[in-house]
Amino acid sequence: MTNDKMNITKNEWPLWEVFIRSKAGLDHKHAGSLHAADEQMAIENARDVYTRRMEGVSIWVVESKYIHASDPGESASLYDPANDKIYRHPTFYELPDEVKYM
Amino acid sequence: MKLAYTLRLADDALIIGHRLSEWCGHGPILEQDIALTNTSLDHLGRARSLYQYAADLFNALPAAEKPSVFSSVAIQGLVAAGTAIDEDDVAYLRDGWDFRNLLLVEQPNNDWAYTVARSFYFDTFNFYFFSALQQSNDTALAAIAAKSLKEITYHLRWSSEWVIRLGDGTEESHQRMQQAVSDLWMYTGEMFVMNAADQDAVQHGYGVDVDALKTLWMERVKAVFDEATLAMPAGTWMQSGGKDGKHTDNLGYILAEMQFMQRTYPGMEW
Numbered sequence: 001m002t003n004d005k006m007n008i009t010k011n012e013w014p015l016w017e018v019f020i021r022s023k024a025g026l027d028h029k030h031a032g033s034l035h036a037a038d039e040q041m042a043i044e045n046a047r048d049v050y051t052r053r054m055e056g057v058s059i060w061v062v063e064s065k066y067i068h069a070s071d072p073g074e075s076a077s078l079y080d081p082a083n084d085k086i087y088r089h090p091t092f093y094e095l096p097d098e099v100k101y102m
Numbered sequence: 103m104k105l106a107y108t109l110r111l112a113d114d115a116l117i118i119g120h121r122l123s124e125w126c127g128h129g130p131i132l133e134q135d136i137a138l139t140n141t142s143l144d145h146l147g148r149a150r151s152l153y154q155y156a157a158d159l160f161n162a163l164p165a166a167e168k169p170s171v172f173s174s175v176a177i178q179g180l181v182a183a184g185t186a187i188d189e190d191d192v193a194y195l196r197d198g199w200d201f202r203n204l205l206l207v208e209q210p211n212n213d214w215a216y217t218v219a220r221s222f223y224f225d226t227f228n229f230y231f232f233s234a235l236q237q238s239n240d241t242a243l244a245a246i247a248a249k250s251l252k253e254i255t256y257h258l259r260w261s262s263e264w265v266i267r268l269g270d271g272t273e274e275s276h277q278r279m280q281q282a283v284s285d286l287w288m289y290t291g292e293m294f295v296m297n298a299a300d301q302d303a304v305q306h307g308y309g310v311d312v313d314a315l316k317t318l319w320m321e322r323v324k325a326v327f328d329e330a331t332l333a334m335p336a337g338t339w340m341q342s343g344g345k346d347g348k349h350t351d352n353l354g355y356i357l358a359e360m361q362f363m364q365r366t367y368p369g370m371e372w
Binding site for chain 2: 013034035036037040041044045047048049052
């Protein structure tokens with residue numbers, strides 16, 4: 001175990017990302033993050049911190065270190081090219097009246 | 103008798119709720135601060151339902167009986183004026199000796215281990231008690247029991263987790279957890295004492311035979327202690343009195359803090 005890792009385990013609980021499903025059938029959505037010693041405690045803490053006002057029916061937790069994020073510095077090359085590709089939107093189709101909820 | 107019984111259950115809930123609320127803003131970590139405050143509010147919610155039911159029972163008593171129920175001058179004043187009492191009056195205006203809560207719940211927080219140990223003993227008892235109270239022939243008590251049981255099931259999960267975590271944790275956490283469960287052990291016997299109110303409750307079918315819960319309670323506590331690598335406390339001498347209105351001096355301090363506003367500024371709201 002490296003020195004850094006030891007210090008973290010010794011002094012502070014790891015950070016967890018919390019995902020809450022607000023009702024059956026919907027996706028789990030990111031609700032926030034919290035500290036907990038392990039996954040069991042993370043779920044209990046999430047229950048107490050993020051579902052006290054009936055926000056959810058299901059909880060996922062993932063230790064934050066397992067989340068990999070895109071680099072904000074690369075946003076220009078990653079996302080800007082989509083700006084002028086209007087043909088990628090399905091707006092050129094005429095929907096028959098029978099199709100609902102689109 | 104049903105009034106006294108209901109009030110006692112309410113007192114347990116109010117006092118443990120108050121004790122846990124003392125952690126608000128002082129929890130060891132934000133998440134646990136919120137967890138304990140949630141739990142505290144569960145207990146206070148149960149206290150409110152039970153106090154309101156107790157107040158209704160009191161208001162339904164024959165006028166001649168009312169003045170002798172509570173010694174509190176403030177409540178006797180309301181009775182003399184012909185005013186119906188409510189949940190707040192029984193919580194904030196009764197005197198210490200009219201409180202019937204278990205000695206266990208009024209014990210101080212001390213540290214995290216004591217707080218966890220106290221909750222664990224009480225939550226385990228509550229779990230079996232309210233499971234059984236669902237069968238009460240009193241529909242109000244049965245309904246309160248059914249609602250409370252969901253909350254209590256979570257309380258028990260929370261406190262069991264912490265007993266195991268600390269017991270089976272570091273050398274220091276083990277030692278401190280063991281100390282806490284051993285020190286509070288002598289207040290656990292009272293939960294299973296069948297006093298006059300308990301006997302009346304069982305006889306008339308509205309309450310629970312607490313003596314019969316003892317084996318269940320012991321087994322559950324033992325199972326959690328085993329997992330937590332904690333030794334079952336060996337002491338056999340048990341301190342009781344709370345259920346008969348004889349309290350440790352802790353209760354006086356709690357009531358002084360809790361009742362001060364209503365006693366000093368009657369009917370005050372904010």
